[in-house]
Amino acid sequence: xxxxxxxxxxxxxxxxxxxxxxxxxxxxxxxxxxxxxxxxxxxxxxxxxxxxxxxxxxxxxxxxxxxxxxxxxxxxxxxxxxxxxxxxxxxxxxxxxxxxxxxxxxxxxxxxxxxxxxxxxxxxxxxxxxxxxxxxxxxxxxxxxxxxxxxxxxxxxxxxxxxxxxxxxxxxxxxxxxxxxxxxxxxxxxxxxxxxxxxxxxxxxxxxxxxxxxxxxxxxxxxxxxxxxxxxxxxxxxxxxxxxxxxxxxxxxxxxxxxxxxxxxxxxxxxxxxxxxxxxxxxxxxxxxxxxxxxxxxxxxxxxxxxxxxxxxxxxxxxxxxxxxxxxxxxxxxxxxxxxxxxxxxxxxxxxxxxxxxxxxxxxxxxxxxxxxxxxxxxxxxxxxxxxxxxxxxxxxxxxxxxxxxxxxxxxxxxx
Numbered sequence: 001x002x003x004x005x006x007x008x009x010x011x012x013x014x015x016x017x018x019x020x021x022x023x024x025x026x027x028x029x030x031x032x033x034x035x036x037x038x039x040x041x042x043x044x045x046x047x048x049x050x051x052x053x054x055x056x057x058x059x060x061x062x063x064x065x066x067x068x069x070x071x072x073x074x075x076x077x078x079x080x081x082x083x084x085x086x087x088x089x090x091x092x093x094x095x096x097x098x099x100x101x102x103x104x105x106x107x108x109x110x111x112x113x114x115x116x117x118x119x120x121x122x123x124x125x126x127x128x129x130x131x132x133x134x135x136x137x138x139x140x141x142x143x144x145x146x147x148x149x150x151x152x153x154x155x156x157x158x159x160x161x162x163x164x165x166x167x168x169x170x171x172x173x174x175x176x177x178x179x180x181x182x183x184x185x186x187x188x189x190x191x192x193x194x195x196x197x198x199x200x201x202x203x204x205x206x207x208x209x210x211x212x213x214x215x216x217x218x219x220x221x222x223x224x225x226x227x228x229x230x231x232x233x234x235x236x237x238x239x240x241x242x243x244x245x246x247x248x249x250x251x252x253x254x255x256x257x258x259x260x261x262x263x264x265x266x267x268x269x270x271x272x273x274x275x276x277x278x279x280x281x282x283x284x285x286x287x288x289x290x291x292x293x294x295x296x297x298x299x300x301x302x303x304x305x306x307x308x309x310x311x312x313x314x315x316x317x318x319x320x321x322x323x324x325x326x327x328x329x330x331x332x333x334x335x336x337x338x339x340x341x342x343x344x345x346x347x348x349x350x351x352x353x354x355x356x357x358x359x360x361x362x363x364x365x366x367x368x369x370x371x372x373x374x375x376x377x378x379x380x381x382x383x384x385x386x387x388x389x390x391x392x393x394x395x396x397x398x399x400x401x402x403x404x405x406x407x408x409x410x411x412x413x414x415x416x
Contacts, residue, residue: 004321006085006296012322017398027406034084036060040130042108044123047116054123058106058131060140061087064408067138068104069094069346071145078107086317092401093339097378099350104140106131112147124152128159137170143349144174154179170356173349182352184367190224192344192375194232196336197289197313199379209233212287216240216279217294218268221315225291226254238282243267245282246274283307292319300324307333314338329392337394339401340382347374
């Protein structure tokens, strides 16, 4: 049975929210359709002088509540349908946590590991120049995503600024602090995952101190999420990356694993004092909290019945398919959905944008306090609606996010 695509999953979830809200077919269709989709050619002059043409994308799903906002990913599997799905999820995510953005997403179909640093800069700057007509601090503000980082945002900001003739720090977020980035932005998504997990555990009367955790995807989000959870008293027993995973029942030291990778290790696999496991085995461990922080669709109808975790806190976008979600819900597993659990990144991106616009910057403690308050309020809103209607946290989160966007459409009206 073929795996449901990210776009199919996003549309399925929207349909569920539309039913909860009683939206008419016209509004449903409006919310399902991106406002603007752009596909561009990204020619790259390789270091050996040869020419390669890559495909790039930028989709603005909605901007009824404010400028479009969303990351840029560099990944070989990136295509227009995936970007459409991610942009849609960003729309609901921004509305759910109450920040004045619509959703967008972008990407280039390329493996950044196959490029030299000079080639990566060429790709980034050319892609930025191709999408430049539709981005800007009041139109669409990109951010890092899979395969991109602070340096990528630096190049985009510089390219945009060079064309404008003056420095425009607010055109992207996730920048280095030295050029207008925000304190606390680097680990914001991971910190948000931790806050979401703690809210779910507390609601169930479970002390997070000593709770066992497994994290699939020991990258930018999963690696720091594992470290933050460990530092807060959780017992992180397993983590994994694309090559496989490691397990230690007594608990791992995520900071040591991160340091080992920074020193040149290609994978967490083989770390001293650990047992090697597969990514599939990690998903099926008997732990309190499972954090899927890799790519979409890793929990499906095929393996959801073997997931033993009491709580699944989605660090990645779309890691659970609708069929898999139904199985987890039937088994009593609490799923903290992606548009809530991993919203810490866009929340602090919003903080960064606000700081850039007013040229007034906050301390890391201020940023983290604001993030915690925003995440806690959003979780409480979702939990309350779920309890009121007898629905899952995912359906409640989607219903709140979609409902707020639909309200914005109704309030603004339709032109002409």
